[in-house]
Amino acid sequence: MASTGLPPALARLVRDLCMLPGIGEKSATRLALHILRWPRAKATELAESIASLHEAIGICSECYTFSEQDPCPICNDQKRDRSVLCVVEEPGDVIAIEKAGCFRGLYHVLQGVLAPADGIGPDELKIAELVRRVQGRKIQEIIIATSSTAQGEATAAYLTEILRPLDLQITRIACGIPMGMDLKYADAQTLKRALESRTTY
């Protein structure tokens, strides 16, 4: 157990930190000891940042990403291209694409992927909302940018079927060798996709 020999308050923090993804008991102990060495004000600041998170942040009623305003700054930005909608799984994907700075359209966050085994069907995702959003608007293209995992691919296939009756272009982000990656380290599935999706040079 994490708490062996630890002062209770430290053991409690270690236990709580262990609930974060990718943080095991060893890292949690290291982080907790580090926080203990901080000036108290710095620890209080971190605690407040965590405590105020849920209060400050809600979900945009247009695109369903995390936001402090509704609609979110992206949906509200009149300079963005309203004819292209990029469909992603989670708010973290919006953040990643925005950071890359390569997309000027709008987003639609599904809030997950289809995962029948976990009881997540189309009704659990923002799919009806997507269809409603597309209908009667001047959207010309939908880029399906779900992950290239089995579930992400299945979700993309399902979306394509649902959206096909609507008169618009449906595209899928490309799969292939990541930039800067040595070809020999790519897995077989990625290599297969990269070869299939080869472009003329």
Next chain:
Amino acid sequence: MASTGLPPALARLVRDLCMLPGIGEKSATRLALHILRWPRAKATELAESIASLHEAIGICSECYTFSEQDPCPICNDQKRDRSVLCVVEEPGDVIAIEKAGCFRGLYHVLQGVLAPADGIGPDELKIAELVRRVQGRKIQEIIIATSSTAQGEATAAYLTEILRPLDLQITRIACGIPMGMDLKYADAQTLKRALESRTTY
């Protein structure tokens, strides 16, 4: 910057998490998004664990480790061997040794290592306190368990000199190949030490 496109409350938490060791902007964003997906009560609990840490935990006036009581449970444990003192750099070292469950003596936490370049001399560490603690007690052995880094070694050498006039056994924890480690991955310094410190089989 971490905050590109992030809602301010999320950006603030990412910035605060980045101050933790080994957590870069990418991990911080991932952790913050994960906390946001938690039920609010769980986030509040983590925040409280962090906020209450400094209040709950002080420093043992005997051995200088982190503790909620003074003296700490280890110094207070009458079943421990009071004739052996294990000198370590930080409270985290006490936790690691206690977890290994292989030592039944008492500890002395130096609260750092000698680092003249950073202005940390003997007076900044609990060295005078160590000497005072040893004098007039029935301590028979001092195990110097500072790290096998350059600074840890220098601190060990300094302590040996300071403690030599007192009539007790001074030992140093062994350096060598870590258990379970493939020899070919050990660095040259470790191999050198492991060979020098070889024991008869």
